[in-house]
Amino acid sequence: MMPEDILRVIVVDDEELARTLLRELLGAHADIEIIGECGNGFEAVKAVTEKKPDLLLLDIQMPKLDGFDVLELIGTEVPVVFVTAYDQYAIKAFQVHAVDYLLKPFGAERLAEALARARARIGTREALPAKALVSEARAARAPLERILIRDKADVHVIPVAKIDYFESQDDYVSLKVGDKTLLKEQTLSELEQLLDPGRFVRIHRRYLLNVARLAKIEQSVTDSRVAVLQDGTEIPISRSGYAKLREIL
Amino acid sequence: MHPILGSVRRLAFYLLAWIVIGLLLSVGLGYGLAGDWLTAVLFFVPLGVVYALVTQSAWYVCRIFPLVRARGWHVAGAQILAAIFASAIWVAAAGAWSRTLAAMGFDAAGSMYDPQRPLLFVVGALLFWLVSIFFYLLIAFDASKDAERANVELSLLAREAELKALRAQIDPHFIFNSLHSISALTATDPAAARRMCLLLADFLRETLRLGGNEQIPLSEELALADRYLAIEQVRLGARLNVARDADSSAANCLVPPLLLQPLVENAVTHGIAQLVEGGTIRMAAACSGSTLTITLENPCDPDRARTRGVGLGLELLRKRLTNHFGAIDAVYAQERDGQFRVEVRIPVVTGAPA
Numbered sequence: 001m002m003p004e005d006i007l008r009v010i011v012v013d014d015e016e017l018a019r020t021l022l023r024e025l026l027g028a029h030a031d032i033e034i035i036g037e038c039g040n041g042f043e044a045v046k047a048v049t050e051k052k053p054d055l056l057l058l059d060i061q062m063p064k065l066d067g068f069d070v071l072e073l074i075g076t077e078v079p080v081v082f083v084t085a086y087d088q089y090a091i092k093a094f095q096v097h098a099v100d101y102l103l104k105p106f107g108a109e110r111l112a113e114a115l116a117r118a119r120a121r122i123g124t125r126e127a128l129p130a131k132a133l134v135s136e137a138r139a140a141r142a143p144l145e146r147i148l149i150r151d152k153a154d155v156h157v158i159p160v161a162k163i164d165y166f167e168s169q170d171d172y173v174s175l176k177v178g179d180k181t182l183l184k185e186q187t188l189s190e191l192e193q194l195l196d197p198g199r200f201v202r203i204h205r206r207y208l209l210n211v212a213r214l215a216k217i218e219q220s221v222t223d224s225r226v227a228v229l230q231d232g233t234e235i236p237i238s239r240s241g242y243a244k245l246r247e248i249l
Numbered sequence: 250m251h252p253i254l255g256s257v258r259r260l261a262f263y264l265l266a267w268i269v270i271g272l273l274l275s276v277g278l279g280y281g282l283a284g285d286w287l288t289a290v291l292f293f294v295p296l297g298v299v300y301a302l303v304t305q306s307a308w309y310v311c312r313i314f315p316l317v318r319a320r321g322w323h324v325a326g327a328q329i330l331a332a333i334f335a336s337a338i339w340v341a342a343a344g345a346w347s348r349t350l351a352a353m354g355f356d357a358a359g360s361m362y363d364p365q366r367p368l369l370f371v372v373g374a375l376l377f378w379l380v381s382i383f384f385y386l387l388i389a390f391d392a393s394k395d396a397e398r399a400n401v402e403l404s405l406l407a408r409e410a411e412l413k414a415l416r417a418q419i420d421p422h423f424i425f426n427s428l429h430s431i432s433a434l435t436a437t438d439p440a441a442a443r444r445m446c447l448l449l450a451d452f453l454r455e456t457l458r459l460g461g462n463e464q465i466p467l468s469e470e471l472a473l474a475d476r477y478l479a480i481e482q483v484r485l486g487a488r489l490n491v492a493r494d495a496d497s498s499a500a501n502c503l504v505p506p507l508l509l510q511p512l513v514e515n516a517v518t519h520g521i522a523q524l525v526e527g528g529t530i531r532m533a534a535a536c537s538g539s540t541l542t543i544t545l546e547n548p549c550d551p552d553r554a555r556t557r558g559v560g561l562g563l564e565l566l567r568k569r570l571t572n573h574f575g576a577i578d579a580v581y582a583q584e585r586d587g588q589f590r591v592e593v594r595i596p597v598v599t600g601a602p603a
Contacts, residue, residue, distance in 0.1 A: 017483070
């Protein structure tokens with residue numbers, strides 16, 4: 001077999017035994033090489049970043065970051081086969097363009113089928129989830145309770161309650177969390193749709209404010225208004241932003 | 250269906266009662282006028298049997314004008330009219346019978362009829378009403394029996410539904426995950442795979458068995474939880490630790506079956522399994538005075554994605570305990586600093602399990 005035909009796989013499951021089984025079953029395939037095993041989503045994102053696998057076998061039920069979180073973070077880099085005991089995620093899995101969906105317990109034959117399907121799709125554009133599909137899957141889980149940020153190999157999980165406000169930066173959004181600023185590759189409008197509209201208000205074309213942080217609204221000389229946050233930060237409020245704010249307060 | 254005419258046995262009893270009434274009438278209204286027992290009895294007893302059949306019509310009057318639902322004056326009117334009608338038949342029959350007896354040579358028979366025709370009419374009406382009262386009592390009795398049966402049926406249904414719900418509580422994903430673990434172990438550690446099979450079989454069998462009881466000793470519930478946790482320990486490995494502390498008086502208390510199970514499952518699924526490092530589930534049970542307190546504590550991820558599962562399970566448990574013990578507030582849950590704690594406080598019940 002030619003070396004370029006080898007499929008380089010990373011196995012992600014928080015259960016040791018589940019990984020053992022996959023290792024055993026994958027061992028029967030000469031054209032598969034396991035280049036990494038991860039026990040949680042953080043390790044998975046790191047491994048994907050560093051090792052650039054051809055395929056990810058990804059458990060859904062995992063602590064902190066579940067399979068869908070991992071997929072959201074790695075976005076369109078690697079094709080994924082989901083592995084889970086829960087059948088209720090099947091539809092969502094295919095929505096995010098998973099190559100296959102293995103239901104535990106599964107046997108060698110079913111796994112071989114999934115690998116064959118992965119092989120058939122790798123190399124075609126179909127193998128990778130379109131960005132739109134990933135964000136669609138994300139929308140299915142709205143309103144967001146936490147924001148996941150990938151900083152190369154590292155992952156930050158930020159509960160939305162800790163965020164003061166979001167600021168739009170072209171294709172990115174910056175998050176102000178106390179005195180820290182974090183960047184996420186997403187548009188402000190997209191985020192606005194995913195967050196609870198009762199808690200986060202678009203007060204300006206460029207700002208999405210956590211209403212709980214608002215201390216007062218000041219009228220400046222030129223008929224425009226400014227939001228003063230509890231820590232003293234000032235953010236401009238647009239005319240339509242002020243209307244939205246008044247509706248909620 | 251007519252309650253008397255529908256059954257030979259009841260009809261016999263009823264006629265017997267009327268023969269007694271006939272004898273009483275012979276004493277009260279017959280002997281004094283006829284002056285001879287045979288004539289008095291010959292007059293009133295057959296007359297009583299005839300009237301026994303005539304008064305059966307009271308059943309239909311009672312059915313058409315039930316005491317509880319029909320208006321008072323409807324009932325009274327119907328009963329008066331029916332009594333007049335029945336009693337008229339009774340008096341006419343008495344007249345015919347007295348003449349027949351006289352023709353047969355019992356001359357005194359006429360003396361019991363002619364002078365006390367009005368009295369016979371009144372007695373006939375009163376007897377009719379007596380039968381009506383009897384039928385009304387019968388209807389009330391049947392109604393209460395029906396209500397009782399419906400009640401028993403209802404509680405049986407409710408119990409069955411609860412049992413079904415209890416059995417359905419076995420999370421299928423728990424079984425799928427366990428089977429997956431067994432599948433993994435068969436190649437690497439066949440002995441462990443076999444142990445796991447037996448554990449799983451024991452757990453399932455015990456769950457089905459305990460669910461069929463009204464109440465079980467807490468010790469059995471704790472043993473079931475141990476089995477469950479032993480299975481989950483195979484799956485989750487070192488991430489799951491268990492500490493258990495139940496004093497012997499608490500272990501002997503009787504509790505509704507599968508009380509602990511949903512709490513233990515919550516602790517694993519929403520607690521330990523959501524933590525990268527895992528943690529320890531602490532179970533404790535103690536009696537103080539007349540209260541049994543069962544406590545379950547587990548670490549949890551404060552930032553985890555909230556699912557409806559936990560709240561729903563606690564709500565179901567709360568409802569079950571209210572059904573079982575009456576209106577008590579038995580379940581207390583709180584989450585603080587990454588520790589989830591549930592406390593169940595129920596009355597101490599001891600004795601043989603029912």
